[in-house]
Amino acid sequence: MSAPTAGGADLETLARVVARIRSNVERVIEGKPDVVSASLVVLLAEGHLLIEDVPGVGKTMLSKALARSIDSTVRRIQFTPDLLPSDVTGVSVFNQDTREFEFRPGGIFANIVVGDEINRASPKTQSALLECMEERQVTVDGTTYQLDTPFMVIATQNPIEMEGTYALPEAQRDRFMARVSVGYPVEAAEIAMIGTHAGASPLDDLEPVTDAAEIRKLTAIVGQVYVSDAVQRYVVALTGATRRTDDLTLGASPRATLHLVRAAKAYAAMDGRDYVLPDDVLALARPVLAHRLLLSVEAAMSGRTSSAVLDGVLASVPVPDGHRS
Template identity: 60%
Template sequence: MQTDHATSSVSNGHVTAPHTDAGPEALRAGLGELVAATGRVRAAVESVVPNRPDLARLTVAVLLAEGHLLVEDVPGVGKTTLAKALARTIDCRVGRVQFTPDLLPSDLTGVNIYRSSSGEFEFRPGPVFNNVVIGDEINRASPKTQSALLECMEEGQTTVDGTTYTLPRPFLVLATQNPVEMEGTYPLPEAQRDRFMARLAIGYPDNDAELRMLDSQQSTDPFAHLEPVTTAEAMTRYAAWARAVHASPAVKQYVIDLAVGTRGHAGLRLGASPRASLQLLRVAKAHAAMAGRQHVLPDDVQSLAVPVLAHRLILSTESRLAGVTAAEIVRDVVDRTVVPAGTTSPAAAQRRSTLGRTTNQSR
């Protein structure tokens, strides 16, 4: 277990979020600052994880939406690299935990130590008292230790020996996970998977990208050039601006329709929870804010549906035997769900119109 303290502009771990009831002009100015800052963060992450702008975009959107991210893939494809790259771009406190079978809950949350000199107990905080917590191979720890993160992730606080401690803001758990079929891993409980706002997989690089990696990383540290491009205080301010992005009743109903579509799907034993609907809308607002928009489009929701919903679903026995994945079912639900009229961007409407003409001609 390792904790790395960087300088932070956060006082005592607490930042007062700005008021977001300002008018459209103030919101537009705030979003302009947000777009510039998140663009710098994404560029920094992409410099270390090249050719995958989608990964950088989703990672920053989850951070902006004040969620948590689960990165699942086989060893050696860059899961920890992605996590460390994001942490280095923000001037904040960073903690890293290597999950192992003998890791205890107190190793995460902290412990009270008795000081004989004073005759009192002193609380020594654990890694969760950092702004960004990197959890390496979270599913190698026992279920008891995994569940120690639940209160931290959901409530932004932790309780040790009956005393509740508030965690700093922003607070992001960025956990990496090996495939469950690998030896020595434990499946994450459904309740904890539901706490992660999104899940992504990095996958293997293509031939050219892997060749460039071999050339560039033989003699240089890929993180050597990374410097903080924003602060924890600024990210908390940007998160408040993202929450102020407008979602129309039609878009909110569209989010609910997608969740309901999973709950009644024949290929699933368990569909998306109401928490999933809430987090899908929150990250869709962040996605719209990163594009400089003051309102959410169905396009935002659609582009995030798979990473936000798929890991929360439990497949039916028939789906598992047939080799159907949760991501495929989410895409099927998105295809079947009617997009509310008048809420689609002109570019997306043009794409759908072209697709419809092509389909009719092929028939």
């Protein structure tokens, strides 16, 4: 018996909710529809989002706008060099009255966690997120605490060339489903921003347009989107090709394969389809895979980037016909 697929009514519901969230976020982030779409894909695919760019282009505004659009618990963690792992996960404190240890949750205990400037914290503190992001749980002093769903980490980081930053470890980068760059706004959007942002922050007036329960329903709909054998083989061929090229010392992991499939299912659902096309995979390959790749010394010295190497890999793998069989 085949697994159930997303129905037309389900996809219409998803489209309505996504449109409300998109409209809400675009009140704050103007002229960046691709970045907003990528953020919504990651939300529906139950992933985590890394927003990388120079200071002042709206990384934190984007993350806060997405968080405020959903009526759920939201916590913000400002990552600094003196931030401790216990500030993220929580700590057991001895209660003098009860003569017992009691757990005080850290900043990670929320549906949406905004991690600002994540690469300004030490690697030890960054590693406190590993279990949380992958297993949706926190272990402190031998006791495991489950995190509520939905659970999404939206982290911002400055380019590693900036002063006072620590490069994210490979294991940390691999847990982010996608990395996006906001970029500078076009002239018209920047002029419009002066009128809307100069007096007060548009975040102040942003109201939730959905809630955590509805997001759980949408992620269940995305989970029913069909992925054909041909598309599955195509995804595996893409990630496998990154492991064989001499330009990379670290290719895409099996986790990256799973993330690419899950993101493609969300992308298809947002497009009103209950099945994934190869074009969905191609559209998401760069934001999902590029940040996980590690260049070889020769490729780095020649001035190549991981995105450029990935483009070559994508061009070398044959694309299957678009069908759902």
